Amino acid sequence: xxxVPGLTISDEDGGFVDVAANALAMMILVTMLILTISAVxxxxxxxxxxxxPDFPFPVEIDPFLNPTNSYHVVTGSGVVTLDLxxxxxxxxxxxxxxxxxxxxxxxxxxDLSNYRDLTEYELQWLPDFNKLAADAQPLDDxxxxxxxxxxxASWEGGNVxxxxxxxxxxxxxxxxxxxxxxxxxxxxxxxxxxxxxxxxFLRDVDxxxxxxxxxx
Amino acid sequence: xxxxxxxxxxxxxxxxxxxxxxxxxVTGGSPHGPMSEDMAQAQEVLDQALARVEDGTAxxxxxxxxxxxxxxxxxxxxxxxxxxxxxRVPAGLRQKLAAIEIATTPDMRLTLLDxxxxxxxxxxxxxxxxxxxxxxMAQAGDRDGAGAALDAAAGVTRIDLRCRSDEAVARxxxxxxxxxxxxxxxxxxxADPGNWQAQVRRVLFATSQIGRGDPAACARDAARVIEGAVxxxxxTGSARQLDRLGAAARTQASGAAxxxxxxxxxxxxxRAARAAETYALGLSGPRPAGECGLVLTRAIEARLxxxxxxA
Numbered sequence: 326x327x328x329v330p331g332l333t334i335s336d337e338d339g340g341f342v343d344v345a346a347n348a349l350a351m352m353i354l355v356t357m358l359i360l361t362i363s364a365v366x367x368x369x370x371x372x373x374x375x376x377x378p379d380f381p382f383p384v385e386i387d388p389f390l391n392p393t394n395s396y397h398v399v400t401g402s403g404v405v406t407l408d409l410x411x412x413x414x415x416x417x418x419x420x421x422x423x424x425x426x427x428x429x430x431x432x433x434x435x436d437l438s439n440y441r442d443l444t445e446y447e448l449q450w451l452p453d454f455n456k457l458a459a460d461a462q463p464l465d466d467x468x469x470x471x472x473x474x475x476x477x478a479s480w481e482g483g484n485v486x487x488x489x490x491x492x493x494x495x496x497x498x499x500x501x502x503x504x505x506x507x508x509x510x511x512x513x514x515x516x517x518x519x520x521x522x523x524x525x526f527l528r529d530v531d532x533x534x535x536x537x538x539x540x541x
Numbered sequence: 542x543x544x545x546x547x548x549x550x551x552x553x554x555x556x557x558x559x560x561x562x563x564x565x566x567v568t569g570g571s572p573h574g575p576m577s578e579d580m581a582q583a584q585e586v587l588d589q590a591l592a593r594v595e596d597g598t599a600x601x602x603x604x605x606x607x608x609x610x611x612x613x614x615x616x617x618x619x620x621x622x623x624x625x626x627x628x629r630v631p632a633g634l635r636q637k638l639a640a641i642e643i644a645t646t647p648d649m650r651l652t653l654l655d656x657x658x659x660x661x662x663x664x665x666x667x668x669x670x671x672x673x674x675x676x677x678m679a680q681a682g683d684r685d686g687a688g689a690a691l692d693a694a695a696g697v698t699r700i701d702l703r704c705r706s707d708e709a710v711a712r713x714x715x716x717x718x719x720x721x722x723x724x725x726x727x728x729x730x731x732a733d734p735g736n737w738q739a740q741v742r743r744v745l746f747a748t749s750q751i752g753r754g755d756p757a758a759c760a761r762d763a764a765r766v767i768e769g770a771v772x773x774x775x776x777t778g779s780a781r782q783l784d785r786l787g788a789a790a791r792t793q794a795s796g797a798a799x800x801x802x803x804x805x806x807x808x809x810x811x812r813a814a815r816a817a818e819t820y821a822l823g824l825s826g827p828r829p830a831g832e833c834g835l836v837l838t839r840a841i842e843a844r845l846x847x848x849x850x851x852a
Contacts, residue, residue, distance in 0.1 A: 393645055393646055409643050409645050410649045413641070414644075414653070417656050418656070435639050442627070443665075443666065444635070444641065445635070446636075446642065
């Protein structure tokens with residue numbers, strides 16, 4: 326029996342409190358253990374994939390003979406093509422992770438510990454906006470018509486679909502280009518390119534398809 | 542007297558015709574003769590498909606397929622759909638293969654593939670390189686080259702058997718005789734039932750072929766659509782994606798053939814009333830002539846009855 330002024334605890338009560346406290350401690354430990362196990366560990370720099378999207382690709386586009394993609398940046402001064410082929414050539418020839426090209430800096434990563442397919446990668450692109458603006462081809466009416474003709478020919482002749490990255494000051498240029506392209510059968514994707522933003526390319530190009538940005 | 546004889550003859554002919562029509566409707570026999578053995582087997586396949594949907598067996602099996610551990614059904618190749626099929630491949634080699642995915646044109650991909658050296662010809666890496674080459678060649682319009690690359694892929698033995706599904710889908714994508722394409726897609730879903738692309742292709746192709754072959758092929762294609770729709774729905778679980786599938790089918794089929802697919806998609810996404818409307822439209826709309834039309838009518842009526850009863 327424990328007795329302090331104003332409080333008397335019998336051995337029976339004390340035992341009960343003792344068992345309850347131990348049970349609580351055990352529950353806390355088990356909870357922490359479950360939380361620890363359920364959190365997927367990831368190495369530094371590894372991006373844990375988000376939940377897979379709800380089959381964002383449209384089935385009418387052939388999965389085997391699917392289109393290839395070209396990437397273009399739309400700035401206030403016009404359009405410039407992103408040369409990912411040059412990046413690919415370097416990656417085949419050298420074991421590098423950091424590359425500088427006229428369009429900006431690229432970081433390549435494929436050291437994912439939980440890769441599935443052998444072609445999985447993550448390619449981060451830090452655009453050089455000044456260089457992009459300087460290299461952009463101005464789009465007056467004639468230039469726009471020429472671009473649209475080129476995109477349409479690539480689609481009809483080579484099954485190539487353009488994906489556009491629109492900078493903050495490129496909306497006006499893109500609106501006119503988008504309108505002109507929508508008048509043709511050429512499908513397209515587009516997304517915004519925030520200032521100082523990093524654009525990440527993943528293995529599946531459907532990363533650029535959301536409920537709003539899909540093949541049309 | 543003569544007129545009376547003609548009347549009796551006419552009545553007799555009408556009676557014979559009526560008996561023949563009833564007999565044909567009841568037994569499912571051909572209006573041009575008794576049901577062939579092949580047709581009887583095909584009808585049995587379709588009846589079994591309908592029964593398996595009706596009693597929930599098809600749904601249970603589809604859920605088992607969709608519930609495979611680690612399955613990512615939308616993966617475009619077996620290595621993406623299933624985990625742990627390509628372990629301990631050096632990052633340097635994977636970097637080269639990733640570069641091929643980064644390249645934006647088939648020609649550039651083929652050029653880069655030539656620079657990738659594979660030490661072990663009978664390995665998952667070699668198989669993946671053959672598949673990349675097949676795809677790039679097909680995208681470049683070289684179907685013979687793509688076929689040769691697929692032959693090389695088929696020669697790799699140290700690969701998970703589910704990967705044969707991708708080879709079959711790729712061969713089917715290269716086209717050819719419809720019977721061959723159908724057989725390839727059948728093989729693809731047998732090799733890996735969790736392959737969404739294979740299932741979708743099979744259902745769409747079967748829908749497009751209904752009414753284009755003989756009645757037995759028509760019944761088998763209808764069975765493929767009915768059972769395939771259940772698996773497709775289980776793999777995606779997305780009504781939106783099923784609607785897209787229906788939209789894709791609308792470019793390739795119409796009438797009763799389309800109604801079966803669309804109705805099944807609507808059923809699987811919980812829109813029974815809409816499915817009933819679709820089936821009713823399928824019954825009143827255009828149907829293939831002859832025995833195929835009768836086969837489709839029976840199948841649609843069976844689903845319409847089930848949907849109406851369950852509602």
